[in-house]
Amino acid sequence: MSQAVLEGVRDLLPTLRERADETERLRVVPEASVKELEETGFFRLLQPKRFDGFESDPVDFYTAVRDIASACGSTGWVSSVVGVHPWQVALFADEAQQAVWGSDTSVRLSSSYAPTGKATLTEGGFRLSGKWSFSSGCDHCQWVLLGGLVFNEDGNVVDFRTFMIPRKDYQILDVWHMVGLAGTGSNDIVVEDVFVPEAFTLSMGETGQCRGPGQEQNTSDLYKLPFHSIFTGTITTPIIGMARGAYAEHVEMQQKRVRAAYLGEKATLDPFAAVRIARASSEIDAAWALLTNNIREEQAYVAKGEKIPLELRLRVRRDQVIGSQRSIDAIDALFEASGGRALTNGTYLQRAWRDAHAGRVHAANDPERALQMYGAQQFGHKVDPGMY
8 A cells, every 4th residue: 555655646746846836935735735645645654554544664654755855845844744643643542542533534633842831730631731833734733742841749840741632722823934944834832721631641751662552552563663763754854855856956957057157068068067966866865775774673673572772773863863964965065066047936956955954953853962872872871762
């Protein structure tokens, strides 16, 4: 089934590319694009089979995201971060899964995981309040996943949890006016003193141990992979896709380009242009190979029923942040070598340049923190596996 989804997505790419300007102008992915992606089955790739999902290989999911982003960065970003949420919902208690998909298996969720909200313990659950930023694609979703610190009666932090909230219990603030990823509709979410039952929450400590109550119903190895491996990959993959799209347009532009400043030399005869193309393609391919190979290695441990080594989980994060940087470096090099026409509104290259740099500032792409943790572990220092 995954192959059929990938083929359906690829058939959509010309249309998504044509809508890229409209996506930026609207500041959200057009409803038509979301509907067409839904019809391919894309949003069901990581969804449990018992809720009409495909429980697909995460590499198939990443491949679809990469291809979408190669046509439109904003659409690829939203597809990635919304499309990965069924994976986490599968870890929640069955009561929560039924609430989301019991009557409609096409329901989607957005998220904002930074713990900017405050939750207090109460009988049967929590009281949650706060404001969360950057909830990409929230206008197309009926639920939201929010990060929040849990406080006890003494005001002390006792947990960090993900809270699952239905649309009736939160407000969307339209604040998204950005230079990059302009079409993602990554608006603010506001929650005011809402009761969240225990079953509609997940402790990040438990998630960090690759556990969740939903594994009782959803037994696939897919749901035994580390949260921080699966989710950070959804941030790097669109950027790799943007780089692939930028590369394709750069090559096409250079094949037609005549360099007036160099006595009418054809760009295709410039040996330095050929070297730049070779370097950029290598960086993009390396970013993709490391991301997919690392996931494959984690899958092999899960398939054998073995615990994934911390060193590997840290390596996933190491290569993920470097993969983002490699892709952005490739885009920068191609943009700088493309000439003045790359600045034209409507070209993919200038949009990819803006979108990729916007994606670079996402918390999952913080290179120093990820690299420091990997290096610290290599030196024998203790590292919290729950964060990776």
